[in-house]
Structure formats: C-alpha cells, structure tokens
Amino acid sequence: MNHVLCGLAVNESLPFELVARLMAIADADIADCLAGRADLSREQAVDLATRVEESAVRLAYEGRLTAADINPLTQPQAALALLDECSGDPEWARLFAQDPDAGRREKLAACPGLPADVRETLAADPDVRVVAELALWATADLAARLARHPHAEVRRAVAANEATPPQVLAMLITGEGLPPAERCLVCDDEETPYTHDSYCPRFDCDLRSGTSCAGAHESTIHEMTEQALRNPATPVEALLGFADHPSALLRCQLAARSDLPPETAARLAGDPAPGVRAELAENPAIDDALIRVLAADRGHDVQRRLAHNPRVPLDVLFDLAAATKIGSALLPRITSASPSEIECLSRSSSSVVRMLLAERPDLPAEIRNVLADDPDAKVVKSIARHPGLSETQLRSMVERHGVRVVAKVAANPETPSTLLDALTRHLPPVRKALREIARHRNATGPALLACLTDRQARRVAAGHPALPPEVVVELLADDDWQVARAAAANPSLPAAVMVELVLGLNGA
Template structure:
C-alpha cells in the first residue's frame, strides 16, 4: 500500500487536476479513498471505474454513477448496487436473475422493488441460498407462498421476515397447515443422521456448529421457531407456550418480546438460565413488581440489563446504580427523566446515581454547574465533557481530581486552546488525554506537537489542520504508515508538496 497516495486521495484540498492524475495511477487501495471524495465528478467516477473495476460498487452506492454508466454484464456488482439503491434498470434484474454466479442472484434477491417476473424466477431458483434471501425481504404475498417451500432454510428466512402474515408465522411455529420440509443444509451435504462437530476441522465447511438432521431437519426447524419468536409480527398466542420449552434459546427469544403477557413473564423470571432472565429484565413490557423481583437477583448481568430498561422506576435505578457496575453510559430512563426527576437525581446521596445523570448533555446550567463541583471524581469525570462549562470550571476539575478527569476535560468541546496546551504538560501525563487533544477543534500547533510524541495520538495529530505545514510534510516520511496517510490527507499540506508528490508519479 502506498500510504502517501492513499492519504492524498482522501485530502479534501487536493485540486481536481491532481485527482485526475491519481485516478490514472490508482490501485484498489487508492480507489477506495478516491471514490469517497465528495467533490468527485461523474466523469472522474467513470474514469475511476475504467481504471479500478472494483470501485464501481462503492461509486454506485454513493450515487456517483448513473444507469447509463454501467454495463451489467461487465460490472454485475455495480449493477446490483444500483438496483439495491432503486437506481437500476428492470432489464438488469432480468439479466442478473439468470446469472450463473449464485452470489449475484443471491444479492439480487435482496434488492427492493423487483419486477414480478424476476421475483417468480428467483422464487423458483434451484439454490436455496437465493430463495432464502428472497424470502427474507419479500412482500407478504411472496413470503406466504414461500412458507411452504420444501427447503427448511427458506422457511427460516420467511419466519424472520416481518412482512410475513401473522397466520403464516403462527403456522411456521407449530408446523400445522404446512407440508413437511423435505431437506435442509445438513442433509443436503451429509449422510443422515448427522450432527455437525462444533470443532469441525474442515476449512471449506460453512455449516453452523451443532447443525443436525436425523431426517426431520431438527436444527433448522429449531431455527425457524427461534426466528418466528424474535419476529414481532408473530401472534402472541402462538409463542407463549415456549415459556417452558426445553430449549434455552427459544425461551431466551421469548423473553425479549414486547408483547409478553404478565403471567408468562413471571414464569420466565424463574428461568434457570441467567441470559433468559437478563433479557426479560430489559423488556419494557414487564411491570414494576416483576422488576423489583429481578432487582433482588445476585447475578450482575440481570441487574445491569434491568438498569437499561427504559421503564425502570427511578428509585429502583438509584439502588441498582449503587450496587451494580453500570459504567459511564446514558441510560434510557436517565435520558427521559423529567426536570424534577433530574433535580432529584442531582441531590442523590448515591454518587453512582449522580454519575449517571451527569452523562446527559442537555442538563440545565444550574444542575450542570452543581455536578461540576461534585466531590466524587466519577461524577466530575462524567460531567466534564458537557458543553457550556467555563475554562475556570474545567481547570478547577483538574486541580481537584487530576489524572482521573484529565482526558474527559480534554474532550470538552468548549475547552479553550490555552487549557489544552496546559493539559499536554500535565504531570503525570495521561495518554488518553493526548488522543482527545489531537482530535480537538481548538488544539493549537503547540498542543499538537506535544501529541505527536504519544504513539497512539500521533496518527490523529498528523491529520489535524492546525499542525504547521512544514511538520505535516516531514511526517510524510514517518515510519508509521497510519501517520503518513493521515499527514497526506491533511488539508493543510502545502499545495506545492501535493503537486510534487503527484506529478512525479
């Protein structure tokens, strides 16, 4: 890989005439960055495809090409990309439906708004992968028709399709009203009875671990049921009976359903599998009483998931915060807290609760300022990136809590240049702070030069436009390819240097 040319190809300040020169010599790596340029003209896009055929797919997805620019026989992948974006010709779909390459037909089957005759052709395809892909995205009438397909893998895809009619999904769960499946991936490839070894040593084997068939296609039938249980369009009455099913995976899928009846939820709350109880704890459908039962669990994962439930009562969430490692994340219930609830949380005697509130970035100034002076470093660390904090407040945080809050202070979008410079000189240094400063919009040349001394911050700093142009040019010879590429992509790289690098190709 030529890191200099790859970086130049992404440089937003590269003149159009130099873009043309890069297109003329582009390889696959350079083409990726060229195709992503916002200023790439249609003529340049067509020229890039002529130079690097693989770039046609990216250019098609990014809307840089028109149907007139694509020959579907020469560039089937680009044609498929345009069909996926609803920008291709129906004639292409008919051509690709007969393509001998299975992967092309499979991708075609996932495209929207296909002509009815193409859908019929794909539905009758001899390869189950193609029909399965069609079944996964098909409209309700086609999905209903494919529910009785002889291949169990196609039925699994129908079960996952949210457009499948509810009655059909119910039939897939029970098997009633549908003809038995005749084959699955396991019995197609292996002599039955067969159970796929999870440690299968064959490098060319793509069967899932544990895939099995004794003639009843049991592992795929199980997968059909699991897909239907996860499908919100499947009727509630068709799935509630799985609360006591011997398969943990099926009970697990049931536990996350938003239409879970209270009596079924109570049975799942006593499930022996922690994963089932954890998913149940995060389900907004459960009531407060059941949440309190789950909050008393000793298992950390159940309590942690309950804390992420958008309907968890605030008093319970405060208790969970004090007893469970939730981490610095904005929980849904915190994000939706009313002004009065936010005020109450800011006064909580539990530091972890104040820390969770501090993750919000829309707090009123009075609450934000109160949390900025919190005695607990975890709270201050959470509030430090909040916009609107003054330089004096940010400096006070560092003075009180030092290295524990330094990186978060550096991440504050309003941190002024002088503060960022001072943070680079802090003793002891904090590596993560250098990375935050290196990407900060207010970083000065002095601060960025300090960041270059840190191995992880160096590639980030090399791409910052405030870095002095002579330094950027020097970094083009760096031993680290990431640094070289970032420097070459830096819009502050002197135009004369850009020209020299391209014109001497």
C-alpha cells in the same frame, strides 16, 4: 496498498488536476478513496467507474452514477448496486436472474422492487441460498408461498421476514398446516447424523458454526424458531409455550418480546437461567411489581439490565445503583426524567446516581454547574464533556481531581487551546488525554507535537490541520502506515509535496 496515495486521494486540499492524475494510476484501494471525494465531478465519477469497477459500486450507492453510466455486462456489481437502490434498468434484473454466477443472483434477490417475473424466476432458483435471500425480503404473498418450500433454509428466512403474514409465522412455529421440511444445508452436503465443527479447518466450507442434522434438520429448525420469536409480526399467542422450552436461547427471545403477557413474564421471572431473567429485566413490557421482584435478583447481569429498563422507578434505580456496577452509561430512565426528577437526582446522596445523571447531555445549566463542583471524581468525569462549561470550571476539575478527569476534560468540545496545551504537560502524563487532544478542533501545533509521542494519538494527530506542515511532510515516511496515511490526508500538506508524490509515483 500504497497508503500515502490512499491518504492523498481523500485529502480535501488535493488540487483538481492531481485528482485526475491519481485516477489514471488508481488501483481498487485508491479508487475507493477517490470515490468518496465530495468534489468529484460527474464526468470524473463516470471515468473512475469505468477504470475500476470496485469504485463503481460505491459511486452507485452514493447516487453519483445513473443507469446510463453503467454497462451491466462489464460492470455487473455496479449494476446490481443500482438495482439495490431502485435506480437500475428493470431489464438488468431479468439479465441477472439468469446469470450463471449464483452470488450475483443472490445479490439480485435482495434488491427491492423486482419485476414479478424476476421474483418468480428467483423463487425457482436451483441454488437454495438464492431462494432464501429472496424469502428474507419477499412480499407477504410470496413469503407465504415460500413458507411451504421443502428446504429448511428457506423457511428460516421466511421466519425472519417481518412482511410474512402472522398466521404463516404461527404455522412455521407449530408446524401445523405445513408439510415437513425435506432438506437443510447440512444434509445437502453431509451424511447424517452430522454436526459441523465450530472450528472447521476446511477453507471451502460455508456451513454455519455448530449446525447439525440427524435427519430432522434440527439446528436449522431451531434457528427458524429463534427468528420467528424475534419477529415482531409473529403472534405472541403462538409463542407462549416456549416459556418452558429446554432451550434457554429461545426462552431469552421470548423474554425480550415487547408484547409479552404479564402472566408469561411472571413465569419467566422464575426461570433457572439468569440470562433469561436478565433479558426479561430490560423488557419495558414488564410491570412495576415484576420490576421490584427482579430488583432483588442477584443473578448474573439481572440488576444491571434492569437499570437499563426505561420504566424502572427512580427509587428502584437508586437501590440498583447501590447494589450493582452499572457503569457510566446514559440510562433510558435518566433520559426521560422530568425537571423535578432531575432536581431530585442531583441532590441524591449516592455519587453513582449523580454520576448517572451527569451522563445526560441536556441538563439545565444550573444542574450542570452543581455537578461540575461535585466532590466525587466519577461524577465530575461524567459532567466534564458537557458544552457550556467555562475554562475556569474545567481547570478547577483538573486541579481537584487530577489524572482521574484529565482525559474527559480534554474531550470537551469547548475546551480552549490554552487548557489543551496545559493538559499535554500534565504530570503524570495522561495518554488518553493525548488521544482526545489529537482530534480536538482547538488543538494547537505545540499540543499536537506532544500528542505524537503516543502511538495511538500519533495516528490521529498526523491528520490534524493545525500540525505544522514540515512535520506533516516528515510523517509521510513514518514506520506506522496509519500515521503516513493520515499525514497524506492532512489538508495542511504543502501542494508542492502533493505534486511531487503523485507525479513521482506515476512516472509523469
């Protein structure tokens, strides 16, 4: 891969005539970069798609090509992309339904709006993966039919399809009214009983990790049940028995259901597996009484997940903030807090609660300013990124809390150039701050030069338009390909250098 040419291909300042030159020598990587250019004309898009089919797929998905621009025989992947976007010729679907390449038929099966005869052809496909892909996206009537398919892999896909009728999903769960599955991917290829090694060394093996079959397609049936538990269309009445299922994974899926009845939720609150109780804790379907029960649960991750429940009462949230490490996350309950609740939160004696409030991006200015003067560094770190803060406020944060807040101040989109310059000279240096400054719209040339001293910041700073042009040119030869590519994409790269790079590499 020529990283410099790939960078040039996305450079917004690349002259029009050089785009054409690059197209003439483009490989798949360069063509993919060119395909993303906003200024690519329709004629150029068609030409690029003709030269490099991989680019045609991206161009098709981005609406830059029409059915008239694509030959399905020579550009099958692009034709399938247009079908996936409902922009292809329906006759193409009939063509691909008979394609000897099963991968193309599988891709076709995922396309919406297929003609009825094509769906029927794919439903009878000899490759079960094609049928399973069709089942995943099938309409209700076809999904109901495919639920009776003898292969467990197809039934697994039907269970994941939200268009599958509820009564059919219930049948898949209970097995009532359906003949038993006859095959699965495991027993298709292996003598049973067989368990697939999670670290299988075979390069040609595409069985899922850990799958097994002892004659009843156990792992695939388990996966089918898991998909049905996740499917919101599955009637919850058919799932309640899983509260006592030996599989903790299935009990976790039940605990996450938004339609979980209170009595089942109460049973799961006593589940021996903390992962089940943690899943339940974040479920907005649980009531206040159960929330308060789980607030005292010291099981792994239960209290932290409960803090993320949008219905957790504020007094419980206060207790959770003191009892567990929540981190500086924007919690749903904080997002929905009323103006009076925001005022209450801002006056909390708990610095953790004030920190959580500071994560909310739409705070009233007076609350934001109070938190900006907070004596606790973790509160100031959370508020430092908020727009509307003055340079004086931001400088005060750095003076009071030093390295603990420098990176967050640098990340504020309104931090002025003068302060960014000063942050690059902060002692001791803060590398995270350099990485923020490297992408900051207000960064100056001198600040960006300082950013080049950090390996990660260097990769970003090399593409910043404020970097001096002569430095950008030097970085084209950098040992780090990401730096060289970013420099080539920098709009400040001199046009003469662009010409030299393109013409020199294509022999013109």
